[in-house]
Amino acid sequence: MDKKRITSKFKQTRSANTRQAIVEAAELCFCQKGYFETSVKELAASAKVSVGSFYFYFKDKDELLMEVYRDQNERFIQTISNSLHKTTQYKADRKAWLHEFILDLLQTYGKSAKMRSELRVLNYENPKISLQKGLISEQALSHIMKSIENSPMINDLKVKNSRIAILMVTDIVNFTYDRIAGENEYQEDNKNDIIEECFDIVYKYLFL
Structure with missing residues (x-):
């Protein structure tokens, strides 16, 4: 491999790493402080890049938020x-x-309650975010459907439409997470009871 190609490969890797560092820093900021209260300057500082570098990789906070949302969906x-x-x-x-x-699904959400709440608001207020969020969610749904259709579970499901099954289970898990994360006064026993309710509902819906 010639020197120019090695240099180009190194620059591409460094660029990808910088972009990912911004995404990871943004997720932390959005989850802790919220999307609305976090400035571009704070995002850049958290990612240890200049504001100019931020705008090199992302057009605005909206675009970055969608990249964070995409990352979360990929983990899901x-x-x-x-x-x-x-x-x-x-x-x-x-x-x-x-x-x-x-x-495992509940743990995937981490401490994203604040960001998820604000994302729901933006979904109604910002048509661009609503469109992008819908596209990302649809891509995730397609991947999950393929996984289910290639698993032994497909033959046991009471609900034969895997798309409907995924949407319903996702909604139930989302609601469960929001109940737990949104109520700080819940004791551990209460949280366990809520999770057990979720399990019972999902099990009966899928298999009984």
């Missing part, structure tokens, strides 16, 4: 894919598998 897809590959566990004890699956 990976969590589902990993669970669906646990075929031995699924066949041995479907309830235990589903319980672990739901816990």
Whole structure:
């Protein structure tokens, strides 16, 4: 490999790393402080880049928010894919598998309650974000559908339309996360009860 090609490859890698550093810093800021209260200057400082560098990689905060949302969706897809590959566990004890699956999904959200709440507001107020969010969600849905249709679960589902099943389960898990994250006064026992409610609803919906 010649010197110019090596240099070009190095620059591409460094550029990709810088972009990802901005995305990761933004997710932390949006989750802790919120999208509306976080400035571009704060985002740049958190990512250890200049404001000029920020605008080199992202046109504005909206574009960055959608990249953060895309990253979260990719983690969500990976969590589902990993669970669906646990075929031995699924066949041995479907309830235990589903319980672990739901816990893994809830953990995927991390501490993103504030950002998720503001994203719902933006979804109604900002047509550009609404469109992009819809496209990202649809891509994620397609990936998840393929994973389910290639798993042993597909033959056991009471709901034969995998798209509807995914949307319903996702809504239930989202609602469960919001209940837990949005109520600071919940004790650990209360949170466990809420998760158990989620498990019972999902299990009955999918299999009974």
